[in-house]
Amino acid sequence: MACTTILVGKDASYDGSTIIARNEDSANGEFNPKRFVVVKPEDQPRHYRSVLSHVEVELPDNPMQYTSMPNADTKEGIWGEAGVNEANVAMSATETLTTNERVLGADPFVEFTKAQGKEGEEGYVPEVAGGIGEEDFLTIVLPYIKTAREGVERLGALLEQYGTYEMNGVAFSDSNEIWWLETVGGHHWIAKRVPDEAYVTMPNQLGIDEFDLEDALGEQENCMCSADLNEFIEANHLDLAVEATTPFNPRDAFGSHSDSDHVYNTPRAWYMQRTLNPYDEVWDGPEADHTPESDDIPWARQPERKITIEDVKYVLSSHYQGTPYDPYGHRGDEHTRHMYRTIGINRQSQLSVMQIRPYRPQSDRAIQWVSYGSNPFNTLVPFYPNVDATPAYLEATTTRVTSENFYWANRIIAALCNSAFSDTANAIERYQELTGGMAHRMVAATDEQVARLGGDQEASAESMAQAELNAGNPDGDVEPMEPDQVIAATRNAEVREILRAANQSMADQVKKETDVLLDTVLYTVSMKMANGFNRSDN
Numbered sequence: 019m020a021c022t023t024i025l026v027g028k029d030a031s032y033d034g035s036t037i038i039a040r041n042e043d044s045a046n047g048e049f050n051p052k053r054f055v056v057v058k059p060e061d062q063p064r065h066y067r068s069v070l071s072h073v074e075v076e077l078p079d080n081p082m083q084y085t086s087m088p089n090a091d092t093k094e095g096i097w098g099e100a101g102v103n104e105a106n107v108a109m110s111a112t113e114t115l116t117t118n119e120r121v122l123g124a125d126p127f128v129e130f131t132k133a134q135g136k137e138g139e140e141g142y143v144p145e146v147a148g149g150i151g152e153e154d155f156l157t158i159v160l161p162y163i164k165t166a167r168e169g170v171e172r173l174g175a176l177l178e179q180y181g182t183y184e185m186n187g188v189a190f191s192d193s194n195e196i197w198w199l200e201t202v203g204g205h206h207w208i209a210k211r212v213p214d215e216a217y218v219t220m221p222n223q224l225g226i227d228e229f230d231l232e233d234a235l236g237e238q239e240n241c242m243c244s245a246d247l248n249e250f251i252e253a254n255h256l257d258l259a260v261e262a263t264t265p266f267n268p269r270d271a272f273g274s275h276s277d278s279d280h281v282y283n284t285p286r287a288w289y290m291q292r293t294l295n296p297y298d299e300v301w302d303g304p305e306a307d308h309t310p311e312s313d314d315i316p317w318a319r320q321p322e323r324k325i326t327i328e329d330v331k332y333v334l335s336s337h338y339q340g341t342p343y344d345p346y347g348h349r350g351d352e353h354t355r356h357m358y359r360t361i362g363i364n365r366q367s368q369l370s371v372m373q374i375r376p377y378r379p380q381s382d383r384a385i386q387w388v389s390y391g392s393n394p395f396n397t398l399v400p401f402y403p404n405v406d407a408t409p410a411y412l413e414a415t416t417t418r419v420t421s422e423n424f425y426w427a428n429r430i431i432a433a434l435c436n437s438a439f440s441d442t443a444n445a446i447e448r449y450q451e452l453t454g455g456m457a458h459r460m461v462a463a464t465d466e467q468v469a470r471l472g473g474d475q476e477a478s479a480e481s482m483a484q485a486e487l488n489a490g491n492p493d494g495d496v497e498p499m500e501p502d503q504v505i506a507a508t509r510n511a512e513v514r515e516i517l518r519a520a521n522q523s524m525a526d527q528v529k530k531e532t533d534v535l536l537d538t539v540l541y542t543v544s545m546k547m548a549n550g551f552n553r554s555d556n
Contacts, residue, residue: 020045022286022361023113023220024330025189025196027212028376032324034494036196038189039330039371040110041393042087042099043363050097051090051425052368054388054412056405057101058083062161069095071130071148073180081161082505085386085403087368090415090425098156100370102384102403104505105164106193108372111155112186115200115224116274116283124254125203128181149181149204155188164501166190166197170209170242173199178244181205187220193376193383193495197242200224202272206244208234216318217294217325221286224273225317228265275313285310285343285358290333294321302341310343310358327387327398328454330371335362335393346394346439362393364432368425369393376495380507382468382517383497385461388412391428395435395446397453399424399528400461402517404508409525424525427532434539438546442539449535456527464520468513 026037044050062081067074069092082105086098102108128149135142150158158176163169169190181204188199196212198220210226212218218225231248234241244250251257256271288310292301298319299307308315337360342350345360371387386403389396390412401408415425435442499507 020222020363020365021113022222022290022334023110023187023189023218024290024333025191025198025212025218025220026325026330027196027214027216028194029214030217030321030325032326033375034377035373035375036108036191036193037325037327037330037371037373038108038110038191038196039334039369039387040100040113040189041334041361041363041369042367044365044367046365049365049429050367051415051417052087052099052390053090053415053425054368054386054401054408055086055088056083056403056408057086057098057161058406059161063157066154066158068148068150068154069093070153071128071151071183072145073147073150073154075150075154075158075176075180077158078162083404084160085408086156086160087370087388091417095153096157097153098160099152099368100372100386101156101160102372102374102386103160103163104404104508105501106374106380106384106404106504106508107160107163107166107169108189108191108374108384108386109156109160109163109169110189110370110372111159112152112188113220114152114222115185115187116222116276116279117185117203117224117272118274120254120256121203121272124250124256125206127183128204129183148183150176151182151184152186155186163190164504166192166195167242170197170199174207174209174242174244177201177207178205185224187225191372191374193374198226200226200268200272202244202247202250202268206247206250208244208247208268208272209242211240213318213320215320217321218318219287219290219315220317221283223279223283223287224269225287227267227269227314227317229268230265232264269317279313280311281357282359284312284315285338286336286361287315288312289336289338289341289361291315291319293333293336294325294329295319297322327371327373331369331387331389331393331398333361334369336360337362337394364392364436366392369398371398378465379468379497380499380504381510381513382465387457389428390425392432392436395432396428397450397528397532398457399453399524400457401521401524402464405514405518405521407518409522411525411529421533421536424528424532427529427536431532431536431539434536434543438539438543441542441546445535445538445542449531453528453531456531457524460520460524460527464516467516467520471512471516 020043023040082103084103085101130148131146133145199209234243258270338344342354369389373385389398
């Protein structure tokens, strides 16, 4: 899928959380209605068969519950995309990446081949299954991993066993760390731990630009990879360094620097980093350190200030505001305003922002923030993932257009506002600010309600913050536990009911405000119709 990702290390985030976020964008000319669901262990398949590639995978018999963002129309498979499991591990899959001919020649994709002829007849050739891909990753990995690092290990093993038919980037997080995995050709892969003090920007391009092969093939403190990666690189002459230098640059070896990258990919990284590090370097004009078409925009960098949920939403909604490249702006001209692919695009399916908070008890530590439709016109809403069911307003999406669910309501609003951007911008901004404030109030109130369980009437957000300061471990975790203990904590029925009620209340409030916004923009746009006239009978 054509997507955009940002990853925020715990020391770069506003509250010490790890944050992973990705826009899921459908292919050009398509919309993919999405649902937000909880997958119970009894509903998880034990034998998995991909719709697209026909690959079959036997799955373990002990899955955890997890959230998922599947397609409402499953004719092409599940496409779970993003979720959090009962061990408070989050996964976002996938960011489609680019590669080059040398890599594909050395390790071709594992692609599905249709059967030829009819079975039993002369000349019949049976079908050949393809590898695993974005359709499959979340479903066959997330229910079985108890740390972010385990996510890399499981997916890496599956890639080596089954191969893949596409290049992908995948994020894993827990309360302590974030890992980013990139596939390389049909069976190889690399993964790097996001520095705690940094954020990562990922358009649809292989991104890692520094990689410690010695660590990846040894201690695996910050890097992991396929066991034969060093031999693979050497045998196929993939290292393009002019001199013997370390660290190794995977972007040069495995990625691309094509003309299409310079209009589709690099501008998105440029704008995100321009927004989060506006003063570190010159971003505009002939003296710019990096331009929208630069190939050397860093994979990770430290922000100038700590990054909030609102910052994540802003950059993932961007249409190059304040530059000549904004299709809704007044700078530049008709050519510059349509030069580059925007981040906030018309065919956005959903955005999931997974926040794992070390200062909260395990039972309510995770939040999955969700938005549907085109990001410049929607709002980001928090939900607790460790519940037994999600609100129908987000879960019951179908292919039928209706304002009674969150996905289609946002699609309708975006279509209306697009043609009257300036006239509806204030209404959109008010809606986003109002619902954003509601969101933070709901989280604070729910956290406090959970903290008061067990008769502790003095428990509060402030006391939990103090507990973080007093935590006797280097990660500042107020409730460090082994993974099996975490799972037991997140299965607390009393807490789950509190979180479910909070989710439902949030959905109800957002529906009310979304309906008001729809009324407002429909009226505004209707009054500007070309067949209007300035007189009437009244």
